[in-house]
Amino acid sequence: GKSDPLDAEAAARAALAGRADGLPKQRGGEVEALAAIRVARRSAIKQRADTQHQIKSLIVTAPEALRAQLRPLSDRDLIRHCATRRPDPTTAGDPRTGVALALRSLARRHQQLSAEIDELDKLIEPLVTQINPTLIELFGVGPDSAGQLLVTAGNNPERLRSEAAFAMLCGAAPLPASSGRSHRHRLNRGGDRQANAALYRIVLSRLRHDPRTRAYVERRTSEGLGKREIIRCLKRYVAREVYTALTHSHQDLQITG
Numbered sequence: 001g002k003s004d005p006l007d008a009e010a011a012a013r014a015a016l017a018g019r020a021d022g023l024p025k026q027r028g029g030e031v032e033a034l035a036a037i038r039v040a041r042r043s044a045i046k047q048r049a050d051t052q053h054q055i056k057s058l059i060v061t062a063p064e065a066l067r068a069q070l071r072p073l074s075d076r077d078l079i080r081h082c083a084t085r086r087p088d089p090t091t092a093g094d095p096r097t098g099v100a101l102a103l104r105s106l107a108r109r110h111q112q113l114s115a116e117i118d119e120l121d122k123l124i125e126p127l128v129t130q131i132n133p134t135l136i137e138l139f140g141v142g143p144d145s146a147g148q149l150l151v152t153a154g155n156n157p158e159r160l161r162s163e164a165a166f167a168m169l170c171g172a173a174p175l176p177a178s179s180g181r182s183h184r185h186r187l188n189r190g191g192d193r194q195a196n197a198a199l200y201r202i203v204l205s206r207l208r209h210d211p212r213t214r215a216y217v218e219r220r221t222s223e224g225l226g227k228r229e230i231i232r233c234l235k236r237y238v239a240r241e242v243y244t245a246l247t248h249s250h251q252d253l254q255i256t257g
Contacts, residue, residue: 082107140205145198152195163243
């Protein structure tokens with residue numbers, strides 16, 4: 001919501017006077033279903049990360065013999081090992097047994113959450129493809145990033161008047177920060193931060209695997225831009241591609257429907 005009282009008052013006056021002609025974000029439809037599933041997935045991921053941290057914290061304070069046994073294991077092997085341990089519950093008062101019981105409980109919870117996340121991913125991918133197959137075909141756009149961008153745009157992406165408006169919505173429109181002979185832009189901390197994170201993941205994927213993006217980075221680096229500034233520029237370009245995929249695909253669906 002708005003935090004600037006002057007802007008909020010101006011928006012309210014425009015709405016009362018009938019001068020505000022912007023379309024609200026529509027609720028309902030497949031995008032709303034996708035948003036609900038993503039809420040559950042995000043919650044499961046957060047809980048799994050918390051569980052992982054709790055396991056690591058217990059190992060740090062565990063008895064030396066148990067700590068030496070578990071510390072060399074990778075995260076995957078650690079979860080599997082702790083989940084399959086069979087400590088004697090009748091000796092739960094022993095520090096080593098008590099820690100082993102706690103680790104087993106947390107490791108099994110971690111496995112349950114991982115299975116839940118996998119089930120939700122199986123729901124998200126076909127749903128994203130069904131809503132907008134063009135978006136998922138863009139280089140570096142996976143089901144997770146595509147799902148977030150669809151939720152941000154809403155069930156009526158045509159309400160976004162331009163790709164610049166969509167970039168601003170995603171917080172990917174760099175703000176001028178020039179001084180003297182230095183012409184720079186600074187980070188835009190506004191907009192939908194989840195959508196901004198999705199654009200960032202797409203950029204990282206392209207930096208690793210897209211020759212066109214790598215060539216762009218080399219060129220802008222030779223011009224004196226830093227890595228952060230280049231990534232901001234790339235997010236802006238990705239936002240433009242995503243906007244085209246969102247609006248054109250939606251228009252095609254309206255025509256064929």
